[in-house]
Amino acid sequence: MQLKKKKERVSQEINAGSMADIAFLLLIFFLVTTTINSEKGIPVKLPPWSDEEVDPTQLNTRNVYSVLVNYNNELLVRGEPTQITDLRDNAKEFIMNPEGREDLAEKPTKAIVSLKNDRGTKYETYLQVYNELKGAYNELWDEMAERDYQKKYEDLPKNAKKAIQDVIPLVISEAEPVDTQGK
Secondary structure, three states: OHHHHHHHHOOOOOOOOOHHHHHHHHHHHHHHHOOOOOOOOOOOOOOOOOOOOOOHHHOOHHHEEEEEEOOOOOEEEOOEEEOHHHHHHHHHHHHHOOOOOOOOOOOHHHOEEEEEEEOOOOHHHHHHHHHHHHHHHHHHHHHHHHHHHOOOHHHOOHHHHHHHHHHOOOOEEEOOOEOOOOO
16 A cells, blocks of 8 residues: 555656757757848949049039938928929939929939938938939939840849949939037
């Protein structure tokens, strides 16, 4: 009878001492095997560094397409209120100046698109404006590729793309954000 009482006293517990080790190993496994997608941002080619002083008087205001975005996400293009939907067509006209107007860029190689925003500008608005300006250049490149090579710009070899970019260079100058709200 003594033997039977001893067996009854032995509890039927599961040893959980190694559970922490297993959980730790699983945690390490999932940390090592998980890939985290990182955002790439906007690919922008920066100009090479130069120690030379730039003379601001050399810049002809006729060749500058200034785009200002305020804290209310409103656009002011060359001093005139403008909608984002009109920005691409206006930028294309400014860059190419097909009618030879005196208030637009002299030629595409001299055109400078200047983008300046307020610190309170929404990032979404900034991206929309930037996409419209970049889209203007993309459309101009496509039009020239169709006219000269009867192909889309994307389908051209590197040397043909470079030739088009030499005629219509992408020049988007971004200024440091400012605080127009006065805070």
